Amino acid sequence: MSAGKLTYNYLSKNCGLKVSSICLGTMTFGESKGGGRPGQCDEALAHQILDRYVAWGGNFIDTANMYQEGQSETMIGTWLKKREDRDKLIIATKVRVSMDSSDPNCEGLSRKHIIWSVEESLRRLQTDYIDLYQIHAWDEGTPIKETFSALNDLVKSGKIRYVGVSNVTGWQLQKILDLQDRMGWEACVTVQNQYNLLCRETELEVVEVCKNEGLGMLPWSPLKGGWLSGKFKRDTAASGDTRVGWVSEKESSRRAQSHPSFQQYQDNEKVWNLIDKVESIGKAHEKSVAQVSLKWLLQKPTVTSVIIGAKNLQQLDDNLGAGTDWKLTDSEMNKCNDLTEPGVQYPYIDVKNRNKSRRREDAN
Template structure:
C-alpha cells in the first residue's frame, strides 16, 4: 500500500478505505463472522482506514467493528471513521439531523458501540437541508479541541454548502473540512461538475462511495429479463427501494467498454473500475465495499492494476457528465473567445 494524506490533514490513509455498511445487515449485507474476516483481511493487507455510520444496520455495523478492533488490540492502527445524521429514534426531531444536540448525542452512542474514546474522522452523513453550517462547524471544532475527534468531514452535501463550511471555518479559525464523501464511479460522475473543483480549490480530499455502483460495475449483471437486468446481488435488492438505480443505455455502454478493457488487461472489471476511481483528481482514498472475503480480495487486486494513458482516456470519455448550463459555457471553444483568442491556463 502507498499511503496518501487525507486532504490537507496529516492523517495517512490507504488508497482503499474499507466500508463497513454491509456489516451486520441481514438483507443484502453480511453476518458477524464474515464481517470480522473482512476486517482482518483488510488490515493484514496493509489497509488502515475503516468507515461506518451510526445508521448502518441500526448500529450493528459499529458494534461489530468495535468488537473486532477491541479484541484484536488494533484500534490504534486504524483511522476509524463514523457518521451522524441518521435518526436515533422515531418521533423526536432533535434525535436526528445535523444540529449540535444530535451531533453530541450521536457521538457518545457511536463511541460506546465502537468501544473507543475518540474517532479519527467524524462525518456529517447527509445534509439535512436546514441546520446552519456555523452550528455544524463550530461543534466539529469543539470536538477536535476536546480530543474526541481528530478530523472532520462532510458527506452527501451540495458543493456550495461544503464551500461555505470551509470558508466559515477558515474565517473563525475552526477545524477545516478534511474531506468530502460522495458517490463516485464510472456510471455516477455528477460530482465532477461542482464538488471536485471545490475540493481541489479548498483543500478537501474526496472519498468516493459506491465506486462499483453497488456491484453493477463488477460485470456480474447482464441485460434481459422482465426487469431489464439479470444477475444476483445488491443491485437487484435495491431496485425496490428509493436507492435503486434504473440503468440507462449509457450505463450499459460504460459496462461493456469496462469489461472489454478488463479483458485486455487480464484484470476483473471491478479492479479496473476501482483503479479508475483512485486515479481521479482530488481522490484521497476510495471506499471499497464487500459482502464476502473473496470480493474484498478481488477488489484489493486493483492495487496491482496499471492503467495506461490510453485506457484512462477511453474510460474518461465513457460516462463523462453532460455539460449542463452554465458548464456548457466553460469549454475551451468559448473561453478562448473571452481571452481574445489566446489560450490561458490558471497559474
C-alpha cells in the same frame, strides 16, 4: 491471498494523515430491521472481512451510526476490542440520521444531537476517539455555524481528530469551508460523495472545490450498487441474490442512488458499451471489471481513497486488487472518460470552454 499490498495516500492535501488507497466501507455489517437485503454479514463474517482487509495493508475503515441501527459500529467495536493496534487504524463514522424516531432532537446536525451521537458512537466502537467524523448530509434545519462550532469543540476535546462532510453540493461545501476559515475553526479535510463511472456529476462542482481547497475525495458506491462489477449481462435479468436484483423484485420503478434496479439501465446501450469497454481494458491487465472501475477512480484528481463494501472474502479480495501498484494508461482513462462524460449544460460548459487556456495545472 493478495498479489501485493495496498498503496497509501495522504487523506488530503491539507493534512498529514496517510490512508490506504482502498477504504473498507461497512454498510454490509449487520441486518436492518426490515431484513431481506442480500449480502449482509453477521459478526463472525464481519470480523473475517476486517482481518483480511488489514492483512492486505488496509488501515481505513468507514461506517456510520445509522448503518443497521448501530450494528455496524458495534461489530467494528467488538473487533477493535480484540486487537492491540487501534492507533494504527483510521476509523471514520458519520452523524445526522435519526437513531430514535420518538425523539424530535435525535436527528440532524444540532449541537445537542452531534454531541450525543459522538458519545454513542464511541461507546459502540469501544474507542476513546474517532479519527474522521463526518456529517452524513446537509441539514437545512440547523445553522451551519452551530454544527461546525460543535465539531470544532469536539476536535479540541480530542474526541474526534478530523472533520469531513458527505453528500453535499458545491455551494454547500464552499459555504462550510468559508465559515470555518472565517471563524478560525478546524477545517474539513474530506468529502464523501457518490462518484463512479455512471455518476460523474460530482465533478461539476464538488470536485472543483476539492481541487481549489485541497480536500480529499472519498467516493462511495464506486461500483454503482454492483452495476460496474461486471456480473450483469444485457440479456439476463439480475438475480434476487444481488442488490440490483433484490431492488428490481421489490420495486421495479425504484431509482435509488445506492441500489439502482436492473430496469434503470437495462435499455441503456451507453451503459452496456461502457461495461464492454471496461471488460476489454481489464483483460489487457488481467484485472476484473470491478478492479478497472475502481482504478479509474483512484487515478482521478482529488480521490485519495475509494470506499468499497464486501459481502464475502472473495469479493473483498477482488476489490482490494484495485488498490495495489498498477495503472491504467492515459489512453484507457480517456476511453472511459469519453464513454461517460456527463451532459454538461450552461453555465458549466461555458466556464469550461472560457478557461481552457487558463487552467493552472496545464500552465508551463
